[in-house]
Structures are given as C-alpha cells and as structure tokens.
Amino acid sequence: EIEKLDNKYEELRAERTRRRQERDSWKNPLETANAFWEEFNKAKSEITSLLDSLETQSADAESSNKDVSLVLSEAAKQVGKLQEFSAKSTLFLPPYDQRLANTAVMNLYNLVSMRRQSCMPRDSFKFKTRRNAPASLATLISEANKSANGSTGNDTATNQREKVHDPNLSFVDQTGQVLVKYPEDVQEADFVLSNLRDCVVYLCDICGALRIDNLKGCKIFVGPVRSVLMDNVEDCVFQIAAQQLRIHHAKKCDFYVRTRSGPIIEDSQSVRFAPYSLTYPNLDKHLTAANLDTETEYWAKVEDFNWLRARQSPNWATIPADERAPPVAAPTRASAH
Secondary structure, X not given: OHHHHHHHHHXXXXXXXHHHHXXXXXXXXXXXXXXXXXXXXXXXXXXXXXXXXXXXXOOOOHHHHHHHHHHHHHHHHHHHHHHHHHHHHHHOOOHHXXXXXXXXXXXXXXXXXXXXXXXXXXXXXXXXXXXXXXXXXXXHHHHHHHHXXXXXXXXXXXXXXXXXXXXXXXXXXXXXXXXXXXXXXXXXXXXXXXXXXXXXXXXXXXXXXXXXXXXXXXXXXXXXXXXXXXXXXXXXXXXXXXXEEEEEEEEEEEEXXXXXXXXXXXXXXXXXXXXXXXXXXXXXXXXXXXXXXXXXXXXXXXXXXXXXOOOOOOOEEEOOHHHOOOOEEOOOHHHHO
C-alpha cells in the first residue's frame, strides 16, 4: 500500500511539473514590468536618435525638406506603435507604470511636434496671430478660482484671461453660442475651451493639445487632436478623435471617440462612450495625417483610475446602439456665408 501511495504521489508531482512547464512555455516573456520597460526604453531611444539625426540636416533645399518630412513621418509612426504597445501592456502593468508610459509617449509626440516646427517652419505670417501659448489646465483652474473667490476685480480677471489666452486659439467665457474653427484655422496649434455654457463648438482642423475646463450643457465636435485633457464637464456631448484622452470630474456626459489607447477617466460618473462619427471636408486627410485613420475599438476600453476591481467600473458604460446620435456633419465656410 505504501508503495502504491508513493507511486501515486510521484505521478501527481510529475503531472504538476508537466503543467507548470507547459504554462511557462506559453508565457509571454514581455509580461513583466521590467521587461516592458526594457523594450519600451529601447524603442524610445531609437525614436529620439531618429529625431536627433535631423539636427544635421538642412531645411533650406527642397531635397532636404523631403528627407526631413520622411524622418518626421517615420518618427510619428514609431511613436504610434509604441503607444499601441503600451496600451496592450495595460493588461499586466501596474497603474503607476501605465501613467509613466503614457506620459513618456506624450512627451515623444511633443518632441516630434517641436522638431517639425524647428526643421520645417511655416510661413512667417502664420505666426502673427499666436502671441501667447495657451494656458495650462492648472492656470485655467487657478484663474477660475480667483474670479469665483473675488480675489480680483472683474476687469482684472478679464485682463488676466486675455493675457493667457490667444483669442484665435481659444473659446472662453461664452454662453449659448455656436463657435467654429474651419480647416487651416488651427494648424496643429494647441487650443483651449473654458467656461462655456450651452454652446456648440466645431474644431474642424488638426489640433495639438486640447485643454477643456468648466463646460456645462455643451456639444463639442473636434477633428484629430494629439492629446485631450479635460476637467469639470457636465451634461455635455463630445465627438473627439485623439491620440490620448484624459477626463477628470465629468458627470452625465456622452463621448463619441476614436483613440489609440483607452480613454482615461478619473473622479467621473455617469459617462458613456461610443465610436467617433463626426464628418467634415478634409477630415479623412486630417485623420490620416494624425495617424487616426483606422478605427481601433479603444473607445470601449475605458480605464477608470478610481476603480481597481476586476469587474467593470460602474462609472461608465457604452451607449446602446439605438441611443447613439446620428453622424454629425460640421458646418463649412461656404455654408457660413
């Protein structure tokens, strides 16, 4: 009997060993944080080296312009692939590492944009309307708090907002208006939407960073954007195509989005998501230029930073097909005259 028990024990141990070896053989070697960062930093180094090579090229000759354009396009493509790699790795990466990776990717996009501006500058007249860079979200919130707390007079608060916002690259302090930017009006610059009530906004051009703060009862329709950071929005509808979308303090909002990574929500509730459905002339061209021409299905892969359990967060849901708004056609310059 003892011999039989020993044999049975050996069989069970052999079976456990076999299963463990089989499991290990299927295990993805990249599914650890250390291995992820090794692969991520290797790709990041290759991208920065590619961009650094532009320092030795001249943008004066036509041939050099073509070479620079090819390098910039390849760099943007590689950053997009790195963002996809990061998004897929969220299955095993801790939240802190996810945030670091997202920040690193956005820094790379910013670096590509800076290299494009320095190596292939636009005609000088394009810059005349851009006196100041758009304010950061922190500045927007600070100015709003100052105004609400009465720490400055109304005239002073208005003057401060005029200083931090280029009126050609922002819609601020509006109620019940239809606000439109047509193709070529923004040209990849950063844009600000702040303190809007019951407005309809159309941004029919490629934007850099879009900062949204303090909106209520608005409908926002936006072409391709590098990154979107929004805070304090309520009872709004958004149509946005973005490389990255971060949403803070949103309540009872619908988002029709196309992204290259899952939208991030934080301190939000009763928000819903569906696929992007905006249309306007040149949109397909803009989406291709922004590397957003392909539907990725990431609109339904929302990450709630306030929800760490395995089951889906109760703070967001997909919009049922029979409740989704019909495709939206933005106005054109011709229709405005």
